[in-house]
Amino acid sequence: MVKRINEAFGHPGYEPVILIDQPLQFYERVAYYVVAECCLVTAVRDGMNLIPYEYIVSRQGNERLDKALGLSHSMPKKSTLVVSEFIGCSPSLSGAIRVNPWNIDAVVDAMDSALEMPEPEKQLRHEKHYRYVSTHDVGYWANSFLQDLERTCRDHSRRRCWGIGFGLGFRVVALDPNFRKLSLEHIVSAYRRTQMRAILLDYDGTLMPQASIDKSPSQQSVEILNSLCGDKRNVVFLVSSRSRRKLGEWFSPCENLGMAAEHGYFIRLKKDAEWEICAAVADSSWKPVAEPVMRLYTETTDGSTIEDKETSLVWSYEDADPDFGSCQAKELLSHLDSVLSNEPVSVKTGRNNVEVKPQGVSKGLVACRLLSTMKERGLLPDFVLCIGDDRSDEDMFKVITSAVDGPSLSPLAEVFACTVCRKPSKAKYYLDDTAEIVRLLQGLASVSEQSLGSSAEETAVI
Numbered sequence: 001m002v003k004r005i006n007e008a009f010g011h012p013g014y015e016p017v018i019l020i021d022q023p024l025q026f027y028e029r030v031a032y033y034v035v036a037e038c039c040l041v042t043a044v045r046d047g048m049n050l051i052p053y054e055y056i057v058s059r060q061g062n063e064r065l066d067k068a069l070g071l072s073h074s075m076p077k078k079s080t081l082v083v084s085e086f087i088g089c090s091p092s093l094s095g096a097i098r099v100n101p102w103n104i105d106a107v108v109d110a111m112d113s114a115l116e117m118p119e120p121e122k123q124l125r126h127e128k129h130y131r132y133v134s135t136h137d138v139g140y141w142a143n144s145f146l147q148d149l150e151r152t153c154r155d156h157s158r159r160r161c162w163g164i165g166f167g168l169g170f171r172v173v174a175l176d177p178n179f180r181k182l183s184l185e186h187i188v189s190a191y192r193r194t195q196m197r198a199i200l201l202d203y204d205g206t207l208m209p210q211a212s213i214d215k216s217p218s219q220q221s222v223e224i225l226n227s228l229c230g231d232k233r234n235v236v237f238l239v240s241s242r243s244r245r246k247l248g249e250w251f252s253p254c255e256n257l258g259m260a261a262e263h264g265y266f267i268r269l270k271k272d273a274e275w276e277i278c279a280a281v282a283d284s285s286w287k288p289v290a291e292p293v294m295r296l297y298t299e300t301t302d303g304s305t306i307e308d309k310e311t312s313l314v315w316s317y318e319d320a321d322p323d324f325g326s327c328q329a330k331e332l333l334s335h336l337d338s339v340l341s342n343e344p345v346s347v348k349t350g351r352n353n354v355e356v357k358p359q360g361v362s363k364g365l366v367a368c369r370l371l372s373t374m375k376e377r378g379l380l381p382d383f384v385l386c387i388g389d390d391r392s393d394e395d396m397f398k399v400i401t402s403a404v405d406g407p408s409l410s411p412l413a414e415v416f417a418c419t420v421c422r423k424p425s426k427a428k429y430y431l432d433d434t435a436e437i438v439r440l441l442q443g444l445a446s447v448s449e450q451s452l453g454s455s456a457e458e459t460a461v462i
């Protein structure tokens with residue numbers, strides 16, 4: 001190939017390509033770097049690749065090199081880099097022209113741009129790269145690896161490791177030894193002896209099995225919730241990402257159930273109260289940007305759907321191939337993150353979905369608001385139960401767990417943050433599935449019904 005290029009483009013005394021097909025001594029390589037206007041690395045596969053770094057340092061030179069080359073030391077240094085996007089150093093060289101080495105036209109254009117680039121730009125790119133290389137030296141990297149190891153191993157001896165999931169979803173997770181199954185006896189006995197209880201329940205995946213086709217609540221769930229709400233010592237809230245229309249319709253038989261819809265953007269204290277808005281009025285101007293992106297992924301992912309709620313958009317792949325759906329979700333997440341980076345929204349993955357919702361709205365806010373409202377009304381909970389299954393519920397676990405020993409809970413409060421399945425969580429307890437959760441709630445409801453029978457209790461008012 002070199003021969004063909006030289007025959008086509010060379011002339012007597014000039015060979016455009018000089019092939020050095022043998023190992024070079026380091027000092028020889030540095031000599032080439034020093035005089036090269038551009039360094040091109042087109043590896044299709046590699047680890048870090050230190051050549052671009054060596055090139056930058058060589059182009060910066062030093063006083064002795066300048067003297068040897070007859071250059072003034074104050075003369076600005078320049079370098080240009082064209083690097084394959086498949087080499088490890090590529091993301092760290094933000095001033096390099098990055099190329100896909102399989103795309104020959106793109107490599108040709110990049111080489112041309114590198115050589116034709118205005119001189120001040122070559123200088124600025126070089127300075128940027130040199131600053132990076134000279135501050136990220138061996139000492140820096142060694143220190144950073146040690147810090148990472150220390151951070152990773154900080155709780156190592158305390159934690160227990162488990163393998164969870166199957167196929168592409170298999171992971172080894174480290175769980176806190178205090179993370180344990182919630183015992184019915186333990187919680188029932190705490191429930192019996194407490195006088196003011198806050199109960200926060202997620203819906204999908206918690207009260208409602210994920211695999212269920214009909215997602216409306218069962219008669220049994222409605223009855224349990226009504227029994228819990230009928231105990232004046234209880235304040236019960238359903239905290240869901242579902243729309244207020246859906247929750248209102250499904251739980252219309254529950255007169256005294258508090259509800260938080262769309263991650264707590266809307267809150268209603270009981271059936272005959274108005275829905276309150278708990279955050280700044282949601283601006284929906286981002287929806288026309290996000291929706292076409294989601295549509296693109298819906299078209300290419302069979303079985304996926306888009307749900308348009310009042311304040312948020314959800315792309316769901318529950319009915320798609322799970323592995324493909326989860327890969328698509330990862331791509332969609334980063335796609336939406338970049339197109340919505342200047343919008344007041346957050347993009348999050350949930351169980352089988354990717355959701356865009358107003359910034360600052362979270363189920364954690366609902367937990368905070370509930371505890372502070374109860375405190376304002378002189379109701380300090382001595383029992384808090386919060387059950388949820390996915391990442392959005394972790395915000396509630398964090399709030400109630402950190403409220404222990406704080407002013408919004410009784411000093412004797414018993415706090416039960418419980419997730420579904422054994423998995424890394426801020427919750428201290430887990431139950432295996434929705435059936436166990438329903439059984440637990442049924443147990444608590446029975447205690448309330450017994451005490452109601454014996455003392456005609458009324459419903460708590462917050």
Ligand SMILES: O=P(O)(O)OC[C@H]1O[C@H](O[C@H]2O[C@H](CO)[C@@H](O)[C@H](O)[C@H]2O)[C@H](O)[C@@H](O)[C@@H]1O
Pocket residue numbers: 202203204205215239240241242243307314316317318350351352353355390392
């Ligand atoms: O906060 P949650 O009560 O746990 O709600 C989470 C999401 O639940 C719903 O989505 C789920 O069910 C859909 C079918 O009804 C399914 O397509 C989706 O994949 C599941 O995640 C709800 O539609 C979403 O708005 C909630 O965010």
